Amino acid sequence: MEAAISTLITEFKKYAGKDGSSSTLSKDEFQSLVSSQLSHFVKNASDPGTIDQLMGSLDENNDGELTFTEFWQLIGKVACQQGCFSQ
């Protein structure tokens, strides 16, 4: 599990570091991450409307940037859709 967690942190940082604040995801960075890394788990991952909606639902303090904690909530929801309630 620790290797998997490290992978998620590393990938988050890779995308968060592309522009602006290196510890948060801008909308462009979030779109890039979702469309390239979560394309099977997030439906219509390359649709701008999907990205707007996800970003709005996750950005709790509404500052246009996603922190790791905010991003983590998305992964949790996505993970649940993949299986946590399917038993």
Place this chain on the structure above:
Amino acid sequence: MEAAISTLITEFKKYAGKDGSSSTLSKDEFQSLVSSQLSHFVKNASDPGTIDQLMGSLDENNDGELTFTEFWQLIGKVACQQGCFSQ
């Protein structure tokens, strides 16, 4: 990222399925998971006091079982300690 997420789900299910409800972690299952899978990330992972404290802080509905969502909050906190605020 999707492979890493799948790994976390699979491992959660493996431990959750050991006794009782197969979709939640009992305290024994949680202790077994933390001590064998998160021993580097969680300090004093094999100490019963640590497990009690973590379990109490995570079990939001206080039923003695951790759902995947509750467990996910722990992983998020652990992940943050590993790096999300260290930049």
